[in-house]
Amino acid sequence: MIFSHYASLYLDFKSHELKNSTYDKYTNIVLQRINPVFQDRLIQDIKPSDVKKWLYDITDVGPKSKRHYIGVLNGIFQEALYDEVIEKNPVKLVKLPKNYKPIIKPFTADEVKAIMDLATNQNYRFYLAIAFYTGLRSGEIIALKKDDIDLKNKVLHVRKSRNRFGESTPKTRSSIREIPIIELLMPYISELYALHDNEYLFQTQYGLPYRDTNVFLAKFWKPALSELKISYRRLYNTRHTFATNMLYNNLVTPLQLAQLLGHSSTQMVYEVYVKYIDSNYTDFDRSISIYT
Secondary structure (H helix, E strand, O other), X not given: OEHHHHHHHHHHHHHOOOOHHHHHHHXXXXXXXXXXXXXXXXXXXXXXXXXXXXXXXXXXXXXXXHHHHHHHHHHHHHHHHHXXXXXXXXXXXXXXXXXXXXXXXXXOHHHHHHXXXXXXXXXXXXXXXXXXXXXXXXXXXXXXXXXXXXXXXXXXXXXXXXXXXXXXXXOOHHHOEEEEOOOOOHHHHHHHHOOOOOOEOOOOOOOOOOOOOHHHHHHHHHHHHHXXXXXXXXXXXXXXXXXXXXXXXXXXXXXXXXXXXXXXXXHHHHHHHHHHHHOOOOOOOOOXXXXX
16 A cells, blocks of 8 residues: 555544644645655555654754654554554654754843834734733634623633634633733723724724734734844744743742643643743842852
8 A cells, every 4th residue: 555545544534633724734744744755655665764764854844843744654654554554653663853842032021111112003002912911822812802801800711713724712622711801901901892893802904803913923023123123033922921921020820820821731831931930040149148
């Protein structure tokens, strides 16, 4: 049986199991990264050494992307294994590339203020306020509806996420959550809520919900960082900035932060945010006397 048969079968199964955005990513991995090397080969003839060579020949992406690629390849071989076409999955004998956690570089308080002050576009300013003061993911912000905002109890409900494939549930089950609206954010939320009668909190000039945040990124975010001479970071860094500052200023515990961010456990908080804070010695008291 040729490899491409099981690659197609794997994608067919995944089309029923995955969100559209994730399925699209898997499809691109198969078509652009895997099939060009393996598609015409007999799947039972592919050895661990073939998989290693394929993996080592990929030089244009980092370990995280390689782990995604090999995860998809593993799934394809598993389908052949279930059908007893192969006796062993060769991917199981290949060591995964070490995945290093990203280095967090949050914005300083002065940088946040400068970015906010430069945000003259109304929707963009409201977006930044929610991002910096809640740590919500971009898709979660543009999916907010007026029904998700409880002005009386000052609570924001995260129930959906949006991207170019449409609307779906958030990233994980724990991402469905309630976020307290802090006093600093309340004026922005109240003003945005009263702007229009649309179902969605954010609407385009055509009265439609945003598909993604690319318009903010290209028209406002990148030019603003350039004008302010702030080193470039992704728009997603608003989430990192919220998280590290909440921890650094002792405003929440790691568990509370995990809940606010929509993580299922504190693992990400400790591995990424706590690790960053522990390694930041800018305000370290060097006058301490250790052995007294």
